[in-house]
Amino acid sequence: MSTTPITCAMPEAYTLVEESELRQRAWTARRALGDRAVILGHHYQKDEVMEFADITGDSYLLAQRGAAATAAELIVFLGVYFMAESADVLAAPHQRVVLPDLGAGCHLAECADIFTVRDAWAQLTQALPGKRIIPLTYMNSGADLKAFVGEHGGAVCTSGNAQRAFRWAFSEGDAVFFFPDEHLGRNTGVQIGLEADAGRVWNPRLAELGGIAPNELAETPLILWKGFCNVHTAFTTAQVADARAQDPATIVIVHPECPRDVVAAADEDGSTEFIIRRCQELPEGSRIVIGTDWNLVNRLAHRHPDKHIFCLNEHICPCVTMNRITLPKLTWCLESLAAGEIVNTVKVEDEMARWARVALDRMLALA
Ligand code: SF4
Incomplete structure (x- = not known):
């Protein structure tokens, strides 16, 4: 997580309330908030909280729609941390973003952190002098990584526009450095005409050039961060x-x-x-x-x-971090907000938000 969470834990009493009473209380609080709040629900959320969502969608659409709901000073995000950060980056100054559980992270987003990405970038630019490398980050990444690509001439992409972003990046530079999802990067490379084995995987656990041989690094058009979604x-x-x-x-x-x-x-x-x-x-x-x-x-x-x-896998576990947003936590959150106490806010620092927005705007400009 790239920002410092302002924590405020849910009182244990909420875990002891019957589901029917929780639903009733959550709806009462929701109605009391009226247009002051908008609730955004990501597609991977549980039904028990999705029934409260005013808008459902993928992470970028939700961040945009939250910002567009200017009557709402409170954006309650039913999703994971990087999504709430993106919503805050795009939000108007009077809007506050709230995540019912600040521990709802994303395994994939956490496969890359700003320190190892900065180190990789320093190694890459030193090992490939004269080569223009364009950094691209997937939407599923921290605000600090979005800010990093914004500062270094790159952009954000979603799974819906990755091909367009890759084509743009290759038109701008000689190689693309994509993080944090190795698989989305490889699949997108194939979709735009690269061989499946054209990319080289940068393993941040390996000190020297992420484990890539210098001659292979010099030749590859695509450097893929070794990260993955466990679902x-x-x-x-x-x-x-x-x-x-x-x-x-x-x-x-x-x-x-x-x-x-x-x-x-x-x-x-x-x-x-x-x-x-x-x-x-x-x-x-x-x-x-x-x-x-x-x-x-x-x-x-x-x-x-x-x-x-x-x-495809009937025995698969749902995403555990998405599932951290539960009816008791949402009820606590809505009741707190309705009582005037703003809990669990997600706030991206101004300078970081400014650069993250540059990267998001570059993505939008590709449309
Ligand atoms: S499904 Fe995968 S990418 Fe989506 S939030 Fe869960 S871990 Fe992250």
């Missing part, structure tokens, strides 16, 4: 084969944070918004097997009873 890397090609064995007409759709071989084996791949859209578009009776977080797949299955929608 999306739990999908395998064996599961894809199994889904097809059960019904050859199955359409397998996976998220591009999945490993390359899984994406290659699937019928389609794309962002959460893409997956949601495909579930709407595919005809009645379709059997759709999806490789992404279980909460979203389960919701899609209920939303489209005319189709047969399953998770």
Whole structure:
């Protein structure tokens, strides 16, 4: 996490209240807040809190929509820490961003930190004199990493616009340094025409050039940070084969944070918004097997009873950090806000926010 959380722990008493009473109290507090608050819900959140979301979407859309809701001085984010930071970066000065559990991080975002990225950058620029390297960070990263790419001529990308961002970066420089998701980086490289093995993986645990041989580093167009999402890397090609064995007409759709071989084996791949859209578009009776977080797949299955929608790994655990946002924590949060106590705010330092915004604006300019 790149900013200092202002902590305020939920009193234990909330864990002892019956669910029906919690829902009632949460709705009472929500109504009392009225237009002063907007609640943003990421697609991977649990149903027990999603019913309170005014707007649902992926992380960037939510950050934008929160900022656009200017009547709301409070943005309650049902998601993880880097999302709340992005919402704060884009928020108007009068808006405060609140995360019901400040411990809701993201495994992938935490695979890269500013200190090891700065060290890697220093090594890269020294090892590749005269080469222009463009740093790109995935949306799933801390505000400090977004600020880093903003300061160094790079941009942010989402899983929905990664191809566009990569093409832009290659038009600007000789090589792309992408963090923190190795798999999204490799999959995007293939989608824009690179060989699957064209990239080299920078392992921040290895002191010398991230473990890349100097001659390979000089030749590669793509340097990929060794980071991964523990949910999306739990999908395998064996599961894809199994889904097809059960019904050859199955359409397998996976998220591009999945490993390359899984994406290659699937019928389609794309962002959460893409997956949601495909579930709407595919005809009645379709059997759709999806490789992404279980909460979203389960919701899609209920939303489209005319189709047969399953998770690629039926035994997968939902994202544990997303699931830290629970009904008791949301109830505590809303009741505190309604009583005038602003708890669990996420605030990005001004200078960091300024540069992070530069990187986000560069992404927007690519549209
Ligand atoms: S699903 Fe993966 S990328 Fe998304 S919040 Fe969880 S750990 Fe992070």
